[in-house]
Amino acid sequence: MNAVVVIVFLLLPGMQGCGGGGRDNGNSNPPPLIAPSGLSYSQPAIAATMNHAVTADVPTVTGTVDSYTVAPALPAGLFLNSSTGIISGTPTAISAKTSYTLTAANASGSTTTTIQITVSLPTPPTDLSYSQPTIDAATNVPIANDIPSVSGDVTSYAVNPALPAGLNLSSTTGVISGTPTALAPLASYTVTASNAGGSASAAILISVTVLLPAPTAIAYPQTMISTYVGQEITPDIPGTAGTITRFSVTPALPPGLNMDSSTGVISGTPTAAAAQAVYVVTGYNSGGSIGAVVGPTITVTQPPTILLQLGNPFQITTLRFANSRVFSQDYSGFWILWDYESGAILASGDAGMGGANVAHFSIPSVSTSTLPQAPAMSGGTIAIGIPGGVQVRSSSDGHVLSTIVSPGFQSDPNGILSDNDSWQLASDGSYISFEGQSGLFVYTPVGNLVLSRTGDYHDSLNSNLHPSFFAAPGQVQVADGPAGDSNIEIISVPGGVSTVSKAYDGQSQFFQGWFTDGTGFFTSNNEPPITLSVYSISGVQLGNVPQYIPSGYTPNTFGGIGKWVWTYGTNTLSIYPAGSTASALVITNVGRIFNAGTTLAASSSSAFSVIDLSDTTLSSTNYTIPPPINNAETPTLIPFAAASNTEWVIAFASQGVILDGASLSSGSPRFFGNGLGLSITGGAGRAAIATGLGKIFYFDPADTTPEGSIGLTSGRLELSTDGSVLAASSQDGTLLNIYSIPSGTVSYAFSYPATGLLSGFTLSGSGTTLGQIQGSTLEVTPVSGTPVILSLTPSPSTTVLLSPDGTLAAMNRSTGGLYPTLTVAVYLNGQQISTISGTAVGWIDNGRLLVNSYGLVPPIVMRLSYTGCAIYSPTGTVLGTPPLPELGSIQPVTSDTIYAPGWNAIYSLTTGKTTWTNPYSAGSGGAIAGPYVVFESEGRVIAVKY
Incomplete structure (x- = not known):
């Protein structure tokens, strides 16, 4: 039987609904999940740098989030934490500005937000420098760490070219360290600090030598440099006692000037004015430095007002002619490059051979420098000897190609400076060779060393003879050099291969000179009768030329070129076929001969003969050389230069005038420049200049155009104080003219016979009184010449000084022997009014005369010395000292x-x-x-x- 159980539930108060009421027995459902909301990020925009970590970008959100996602994908190297939503990482590639959508989600839903991200390259490093910008290192000696300083991030360091063996660069720290193991010349090394964004570089100079004794001295030939803006200076080459591998200078040189850190040469063209300053030069090597050495004092001024271009300011000593360019240099070292066709000056400069700016060395254990060699010009190259080396220029316009420091311009083992190197410019202009005790060195015109050969090329190793050199195209020819006294060594350029000719008879034959083209040479015996022997460059004897060579024979006593040789003696020029004793041409009464290139010239009493030796037959042309100036004696002809027998020039050296020989055929002689400045005088607002070309120019200095000119070569000019009266004497002392200025007309003229030439004159400041010393007579007269105010015969003085108004005259007198008595006689209107001890210098005004005093100054000297000066009244009263x-x-x-x-x-x-x-x-x-x-x-x- 089935039982039926009935369960009755009682509804208790307070219980309601189907989900509640009663006791919780643990079986109830969880609350429903809420979707997240309000998503945002601490950095809504991220500006990231490649290879640099970003600051974590943290989200803020309401509600529970199961996961985070992003679209599109983040830039490479950045990551999204799917659990926390944090964005972090290090970007590894650049990325353009992009919007990224971030989503925070759970089972119930999601929320989104947008951020922007840009990834850029990093900023390149900047300002890279090193604690030692120059390292003078020695083999097997560790260097001090060279530490970099840089702004910005660096990911790596590199150097180019590779550092000398044994030195290292850390690719991460940039530190240079190590122990050099091999020699390295001074060179620049570029260190680069890099990151992905770029790089920064710094240059470091490093040399590695053996450990040297520290240098002991530096000397500069130009102790004072005065120049102006736009005027190139003569390179100043220092001589050193001890080896120097690096030079520095403080303070910085004026703008446009620079110093070569490896040679110490100061050169350049200033671009701005700079006040006078002393510059300190320091020399370094691996063993140390010489400390601070006072270098040249430099002043740069603004360009001056140029009234007149003259030419060479002193007597011309050197002429060169090649490629339609004429080069002239005077004894002071000033040179000019002329354009032959137009006569224009293309460039000019100073070889540093003389003048106030140049001094010989005067530092301990340092000998004096010898003067530079004469300049040379061939092909397209000019080589100009300067103290300590050679400046090489282009013959086209004169611009600088290089400055070559003579290899011998260093100290010898005893610390004595030597400047004994000789140098040659190749006959085709292709190279410059230096020969000295340290060897043979060959440079290109731009200064590159292409051949060096050890050996004593300054003094023969086998005899007391000095070697002789000829710089032929492609080879240097050496006689009496290291290869021996009796042969010719030929050294190929640039290969340096040496070949030696067969020996000539060195016991009885002595090398005497080269053909001017280097194709042959001469020897002679040492016992009478003297015979001049002619050889080809290969050492084959071509024949003999009978010729007596006097002791200490002068250049051009003999010579040869190509197929011809010549001898000159007892005023006779004889020209022979090379090796023959039968003369082809004889010119007598020759006072001087000249040779340039293939041209020979002879100056005789009747003509100036120019002979062409370039062919197998001789051709000679006679010219009449006119005086280059008016009313002056013909100066001595000295320098001669020729490009051919139809293009030649000659200098009337004492006048600074260059004559174009080809112009003589036209009957209108052409000259280069205005010649020397023979005399300058000035008055109120006017100056007059007498030039070697035979012209007197007069100017208002405020205007660079001459007011006029006068055709007279004058050795002395004087202007009146107001500039309206000009007195000018001829250079030969035969006349004195008084001119009215600015018309230039002659107001009065005086002429003098050969037996009583004018030796001096003075014009009063008023322009009304004239003092003249003619022959043995001294006269003071009005400018008209009459009446005579004062006349003294014999003249007691070589000078007469007139007061500004012309009423007073002062005359210096000297009596006695070794220590003469010096007095000044003062005259008023022709009557002596006082005698003053000393030597008159000049009138300050009508009441004051400046007089120098002289005496024997202890210790005892063999001449009178200047002891001071005083201002005197005309009657002899001292007015001041x-x-x-x-x-x-x-x-x-x-x-x-x-x-x-x-x-x-x-x-x-x-x-x-x-x-x-x-x-x-x-x-x-x-x-x-x-x-x-x-x-x-x-x-x-x-x-x-x-």
């Missing part, structure tokens, strides 16, 4: 200042100090012309306001 240096002549400027032409400076009569000094290189004294000082500087007449 200014502390002035010894002055030779003066020109009043103001009541308290005077101009001294010899010093080219203005002095105060109160303090004795200079109130104006010349800021430019001056070749001769000048004059005051109104507010200007007018003087010659580097072949130009310039005007400078004082």
Whole structure:
């Protein structure tokens, strides 16, 4: 039987609904899941840098999140934590700005937000530098770590080219360290610090030598450099005692000038003015440095006002002619490159052979420098000897190709400077060779060393003879060199292969010289009768030429080129076929001969003969050389240069004038430049300049156009104070003219016979009185010449100084022997009124005369010495004793200042100090012309306001 159980549930108060009521027995359902909401990120925009970790981007959300997702995928290297939603990581590639949708979700739903992410390249490193920008290392000696400094992140360091053996660069830290194991010349090494965004570089100079004794001295030939903007300076090459591998200078040189850190050469063209300053040069090597050494004082001024281009400022000593270019240099070292066709100056400069800016060495254990060799020009190259080396220029326009430091311009084992190297420019202009005790060195015109050969090429190893060299195309020819005294060594260029000719008879034959083209050479015996032997370059004797060679024979006593040889003696020029004793041409009464290239010239009493030696037959043309100037004796002809027998030039050296020989055929001689500045004088607002070409130019210095010119070669000019009267004497002393200026007409003229030439004159400042010393007579007269105010015969003085108004005359007299008595006689209107002890310098005004004093100054000397000066009244009363240096002549400027032409400076009569000094290189004294000082500087007449 089935039982039926009936269960009755009682509804208790408080229970309601089907889900509640009664006791919780653990079987109830959980509450429903709510979808997340309000998703956001701490960085809604991320600007990330490649390879740099980003700051974690943390989400904020309401509700429970089961997982996070993103679309599209994050940039490479960034990650989304699917549980926490955090974005982190290090981006490994760049990515453009992109929007990314982040979703936070659970079973009930999701919420989204958007962020933007950009991944860019990192900022390149900057400002890379090293603690040691220059390392002077020595083999087997560890260097101090060279530590970099850089701004920005660096992922790696690299260097190019590879460091010297034994030195290393850390690719992670950039530190240079190590111990060099091999020699390495001074070179630049570029270190690069990089990251993905770019790089920064720094250059380091490193040299590796053996451990050297520290250098002991540096000396610069130019102790003072005065130049102006746009004017190239002469390279200043230092001599050293001890090896120097690197130079530095402080402070920085004026803009446009630079110093070569490996040679110490200071060169360049200034581009801005710079006040006078002293520059300190320091020399280093692997053993240390010499410390601070005072280098040259340099001043750069603004360009001057140029009134007149003269030419060479001193007597011309060298002429060269090639490729339509004429090159001239005077004894001071100033040179000019001329265009032959137009006569224009293409370039000019100073070889540093003389003048106030150049000094010989004067440092301990350092000998004096020898003067540079004469310049050479061939092909397209000019080589100019400068102290310590050679400056190489293009002959087309004169621009600098290189400055080559003589290999011998270093110290010898005793620490003595040597500048004994000789050098040659190849006859085709293709190279420059240096020969010295340290060897033979050959450079290209741009300064590249292409051949070096050890050996004593300065002094023969086997005899007391010095070697002789000829720089031929493709080979250097050496006689009496290391290969021996009796043969010719030929060294190929650039290969350096040496071949030696067969020996000539060195016991009785001595090398005497090369053919001018290097194709042959001469020897002679040492016992009478003297015979001149002719050899080919291969050492084959071609024959003999009978010729007596006097002791200490001069150049051009003999010579040869190609198929011809010549001898010159007892005023006779004889030309022979090479090796023959039968003369082909004889010219007698020859005073001087010249040789240039294939041309020979002979100056005789009747003609100037130019002979062509370029062919198998001789051709000779006679010319009449005219005086280049008016009313002056013909100067000595010295330099000669020729491109051919139809293109040649010759210099009237004492006048600084170059004559174009080809122009003589036309009957109208052509000259280059205006010649030397023979005399300069000045007055109120006017200056006059006498030139070697035979012209006097006069200017208002405020205007560079001449007011006029006068055809006279004058050795002395004087202007009246107001500039309206000009007195000019001819250079030969035969005449004196008084001109009215600016018309240039002759007001009065005086002529003098050969037995009583004019030796000196003075014009008063008023222009009304004239003092003349003619023969043995001294006269003071009006400018008209009459009446005579004062006449003294014999003249007691070689000078007469007139006061500005012309009423007073001062004359210097000297009596006695070794220590003469010096007095000044002062005359008023022809009557002596006083005698003053000393030597008169000049009148300051009508009441004051400046007089120098001289005496024997202890210790005992063999001549009188300057002891000071004084200002005297005409009657001999001392009015003042200014502390002035010894002055030779003066020109009043103001009541308290005077101009001294010899010093080219203005002095105060109160303090004795200079109130104006010349800021430019001056070749001769000048004059005051109104507010200007007018003087010659580097072949130009310039005007400078004082």
